[in-house]
Amino acid sequence: MSEMTISMNGITKDFGRVHALTGVDLEVGPGEIYGFIGPNGAGKSTTIRILLGILKADSGQAQLFGKDVWSDAVDIHQKVSYVPGDVNLWPSLTGGEVIDLFVRLKKTGDQRYRKELIEKFDFDPTRKCGTYSKGNRQKVALIAAFSTDADVYILDEPTSGLDPLMEMVFRECVRKVAAEGKTVFLSSHILSEVEQLCTRLSIIRQGKIVDTGSLREMQHLTRNQVHVEATGDLGGLKTLEGVHDLSLHDGEAEFHLDNDHTAGVMAFLATQGATRLVSTPPTLEELFMSHYEA
Amino acid sequence: MATTSLGSFSGWTQLLRMIQRRDRWVMPAWIIGVTMFCAGFVPAMPSIAGSSDEMGILGELMKNPAMVAMCGLIYGSEVTLSIIYSQMMMVWSALVVAVMNILIVIRHTRTDEDEGRLEVIRALPTGRLANLGAVSVLMVYINVVVFLACGFFMGVFNVESFTVRGCLLYSAALATCGLFFAALTMVIVQIAHSSREAMGISTGLLGFFYILRAYGDVSSETLAVISPLGLIQRTYCFYEDRLMPVVILVSLSLVLMGLGFALSSLRDLGQGLLPNLGRARAHAPRTLSGEWGLTWRLTRSTILAWSATVFISAAAYGSVMGEMEDFVMSNPLYQQMMGIGANEKDITGPVVTMLVLIMGIIGTIPVLTTVFKLRSEEVQGRLDYVLGKSVSRWRLFIGYAGLAVIVSAVMLVLTAAGFWVVIQSVMTEPVSTPLIAKVAFNYFPALFAFGGLGLFLVGYAKKYTWVGWTYLVVSFLMTYMGSMMGLPRWAERLTPFGLLQRWPSEPFSWWPWIGLMVAGIVLGVLGALGFRRRDILT
Ligand SMILES: Nc1ncnc2c1ncn2[C@@H]1O[C@H](COP(=O)(O)OP(=O)(O)O)[C@@H](O)[C@H]1O
Ligand SMILES: [Mg+2]
Numbered sequence: 001m002s003e004m005t006i007s008m009n010g011i012t013k014d015f016g017r018v019h020a021l022t023g024v025d026l027e028v029g030p031g032e033i034y035g036f037i038g039p040n041g042a043g044k045s046t047t048i049r050i051l052l053g054i055l056k057a058d059s060g061q062a063q064l065f066g067k068d069v070w071s072d073a074v075d076i077h078q079k080v081s082y083v084p085g086d087v088n089l090w091p092s093l094t095g096g097e098v099i100d101l102f103v104r105l106k107k108t109g110d111q112r113y114r115k116e117l118i119e120k121f122d123f124d125p126t127r128k129c130g131t132y133s134k135g136n137r138q139k140v141a142l143i144a145a146f147s148t149d150a151d152v153y154i155l156d157e158p159t160s161g162l163d164p165l166m167e168m169v170f171r172e173c174v175r176k177v178a179a180e181g182k183t184v185f186l187s188s189h190i191l192s193e194v195e196q197l198c199t200r201l202s203i204i205r206q207g208k209i210v211d212t213g214s215l216r217e218m219q220h221l222t223r224n225q226v227h228v229e230a231t232g233d234l235g236g237l238k239t240l241e242g243v244h245d246l247s248l249h250d251g252e253a254e255f256h257l258d259n260d261h262t263a264g265v266m267a268f269l270a271t272q273g274a275t276r277l278v279s280t281p282p283t284l285e286e287l288f289m290s291h292y293e294a
Numbered sequence: 295m296a297t298t299s300l301g302s303f304s305g306w307t308q309l310l311r312m313i314q315r316r317d318r319w320v321m322p323a324w325i326i327g328v329t330m331f332c333a334g335f336v337p338a339m340p341s342i343a344g345s346s347d348e349m350g351i352l353g354e355l356m357k358n359p360a361m362v363a364m365c366g367l368i369y370g371s372e373v374t375l376s377i378i379y380s381q382m383m384m385v386w387s388a389l390v391v392a393v394m395n396i397l398i399v400i401r402h403t404r405t406d407e408d409e410g411r412l413e414v415i416r417a418l419p420t421g422r423l424a425n426l427g428a429v430s431v432l433m434v435y436i437n438v439v440v441f442l443a444c445g446f447f448m449g450v451f452n453v454e455s456f457t458v459r460g461c462l463l464y465s466a467a468l469a470t471c472g473l474f475f476a477a478l479t480m481v482i483v484q485i486a487h488s489s490r491e492a493m494g495i496s497t498g499l500l501g502f503f504y505i506l507r508a509y510g511d512v513s514s515e516t517l518a519v520i521s522p523l524g525l526i527q528r529t530y531c532f533y534e535d536r537l538m539p540v541v542i543l544v545s546l547s548l549v550l551m552g553l554g555f556a557l558s559s560l561r562d563l564g565q566g567l568l569p570n571l572g573r574a575r576a577h578a579p580r581t582l583s584g585e586w587g588l589t590w591r592l593t594r595s596t597i598l599a600w601s602a603t604v605f606i607s608a609a610a611y612g613s614v615m616g617e618m619e620d621f622v623m624s625n626p627l628y629q630q631m632m633g634i635g636a637n638e639k640d641i642t643g644p645v646v647t648m649l650v651l652i653m654g655i656i657g658t659i660p661v662l663t664t665v666f667k668l669r670s671e672e673v674q675g676r677l678d679y680v681l682g683k684s685v686s687r688w689r690l691f692i693g694y695a696g697l698a699v700i701v702s703a704v705m706l707v708l709t710a711a712g713f714w715v716v717i718q719s720v721m722t723e724p725v726s727t728p729l730i731a732k733v734a735f736n737y738f739p740a741l742f743a744f745g746g747l748g749l750f751l752v753g754y755a756k757k758y759t760w761v762g763w764t765y766l767v768v769s770f771l772m773t774y775m776g777s778m779m780g781l782p783r784w785a786e787r788l789t790p791f792g793l794l795q796r797w798p799s800e801p802f803s804w805w806p807w808i809g810l811m812v813a814g815i816v817l818g819v820l821g822a823l824g825f826r827r828r829d830i831l832t
Contacts, residue, residue, distance in 0.1 A: 049678065052681070052682050053681070054677075054678050054681055054682065054829070054830045056829055073681070073686075074685065074686045077682065077683055077684040078684045082679075084675075084678050084682065088675040088679070089676070090592065090676065092592075093578075093582075096577055097575060097577070097578040097582060100578035100582070100583075101578050101587075101588060102683060104583040104584060105584065105585065105588075105683035105684065105685055106683045106684050107684045126575060126576045128490070130488065131488045131490070141679075
């Protein structure tokens with residue numbers, strides 16, 4: 001019996017000759033907002049579709065609430081809200097009908113926030129889905145997902161068609177369910193979103209998890225961007241360990257600094273009469289790019 | 295008020311050239327297809343009814359109110375091949391031409407608009423009416439080509455009684471009917487909110503005009519003339535050759551096009567002039583709940599449409615039973631086709647069998663579409679969503695399978711009911727009810743087995759659903775044409791419909807009946823097992 005809400009162990013999936021996933025491991029605890037980021041085609045959707053028992057993994061174990069995602073799918077889904085990456089709806093049904101249908105298919109019968117969410121997302125439920133834009137189809141899925149009670153929310157790039165205002169509404173929804181102690185699994189390639197919402201994250205690339213941890217842990221492992229002004233000579237930085245991409249102008253220097261060499265560099269700067277020091281941790285974007293280039 | 299000057303049209307020639315380039319394969323395909331349909335059967339006419347005896351009987355057959363309703367008017371002082379052709383083909387050809395016009399107009403107006411292509415064009419130095427202007431010219435051009443091609447092909451075979459004058463008038467009537475629907479669609483795309491809605495309204499109106507004509511041709515001349523589909527038959531081609539209906543339709547088309555331009559300059563891109571009708575449903579009705587409710591909602595319109603088709607066709611066939619028997623008795627070709635010995639007297643049984651067989655094959659179409667709907671939902675990526683909810687694959691599959699079984703039964707019941715209702719009132723010696731019911735019962739396993747095959751393909755060989763359709767077409771050709779082409783009976787038995795005994799000409803046997811039921815069940819179960827195990831993939 002696993003304590004984890006989501007756990008995946010060595011999940012592998014091939015589509016013919018395409019290796020979509022190789023040995024994916026994931027552990028998401030209850031109450032976490034977990035980010036899952038990677039470029040297009042990295043395997044995010046495949047991972048999620050395996051989690052939902054829509055695809056069958058070639059090998060490895062995947063569990064939700066300690067139950068097997070494939071054989072116990074129907075049970076599990078009563079406690080899962082899912083927003084797929086490509087929301088394809090039935091052109092002949094209205095948005096409101098689809099929202100109701102989804103809630104009924106989940107069989108929990110509860111529809112607490114429907115009206116409130118429709119207002120918040122500024123959504124017209126009386127039109128046929130065939131006439132909705134991508135953003136509006138996404139809203140259908142989001143309203144259906146957040147209007148019902150679930151223990152875990154699995155969201156596959158849920159904001160890719162939304163405008164910035166609606167993204168804010170979305171983030172509000174996520175924070176609200178998180179505050180109620182629910183688990184959120186959010187796949188995205190929009191880094192600022194993950195950065196703002198998630199406590200922990202995994203980065204996936206070409207079907208492999210390349211990094212996992214909290215944002216802070218990840219930032220620790222990498223370099224800060226440092227800007228310094230000093231009265232003395234900063235040329236000595238060139239010889240110091242842990243300094244990269246150095247650029248010098250008179251009395252100013254700009255470089256990347258390995259976190260574990262901070263002390264040495266600080267000592268040097270103190271001897272050169274530093275007047276101003278700005279150190280910025282890497283953004284998720286930079287983290288991501290560093291994995292991407294690797 | 296928007297000003298409508300010639301400047302509004304500037305740039306239409308470039309737009310027309312662009313449309314022609316985009317559709318350089320589609321247009322010729324449409325025109326060739328339509329011409330084939332409208333004129334292609336002319337050279338075959340003499341073989342359908344060559345002798346004047348046969349023609350007389352065929353004429354009688356066609357005078358039947360059900361045939362008039364289905365096809366159209368029969369007129370003239372004597373029956374000729376060309377007049378029979380005009381009755382059998384004109385209305386249906388006009389439908390085909392109208393559909394072509396509707397589809398092309400919507401494609402180049404509202405679809406372009408919905409997908410934002412028209413916005414790009416409006417941003418270029420083109421007038422606001424340029425696109426509609428280009429489409430109008432295009433539609434005139436297409437219909438003129440159809441007129442020339444169709445007239446030429448009808449006349450060129452030099453078939454007896456197909457006069458040059460008649461052929462030209464006939465194709466002119468079809469082409470102007472096409473132009474009328476093009477112009478009507480140009481108005482509709484202005485008032486509808488989307489291309490889907492425009493399509494619904496246009497085809498709905500076409501259907502309405504067809505029914506108006508059907509009703510009018512049988513009982514009210516005025517109603518028939520109000521429908522363009524009825525009006526074109528009032529050219530009385532090959533008989534009186536009147537030009538008036540063509541003139542009326544051309545004038546109406548011009549008026550409608552003018553209206554289209556006026557409305558187009560009144561409204562904004564992407565908007566419709568209709569008030570938002572019938573779209574107020576913010577909540578799902580009770581019936582739309584659960585996976586089975588969804589399945590029914592997604593398939594019901596197709597199933598209902600086929601049910602109506604099967605019932606009406608069966609009734610239409612039923613209404614001509616008497617004449618049909620006379621016709622078959624006088625035509626050795628048909629006797630051979632239906633496996634009737636030359637000296638046989640009572641041919642009611644074989645005729646009923648043949649009709650049920652044909653209706654059964656037609657009824658298999660909705661069985662297959664129902665089953666394959668499961669796959670098409672998967673391909674459209676919508677199954678992901680349903681299975682992401684608390685829905686078991688097993689129940690989802692059973693829903694489609696069960697519905698297919700019901701559809702199989704319903705199609706045969708409607709066939710029997712359609713025959714029965716009409717035969718009771720038409721035939722002097724009514725066909726016994728048990729006979730019809732038993733014939734329908736006899737063919738149930740064939741539809742059932744096709745359903746099973748479809749389920750198997752969906753579960754186990756999802757890329758090969760075309761196999762089901764191909765097998766159905768083969769079944770049709772084998773049973774319908776088999777004996778005519780001299781195929782031995784055992785070859786026919788390779789298809790479900792042929793495997794079953796042709797009761798009552800052949801003695802009834804349970805073996806093929808039960809065999810097909812078992813095959814259907816086994817295939818269905820295998821399909822379910824496959825579906826439960828496999829990935830859901832587009
Ligand atoms: N049905 C499929 N058949 C073949 N390849 C697929 C299929 N689905 C996904 N893939 C491949 O698997 C990889 C991962 O895809 P996906 O999970 O959709 O990526 P993401 O969601 O991260 O953009 C891609 O290389 C994609 O081309
Ligand atoms: Mg994806």
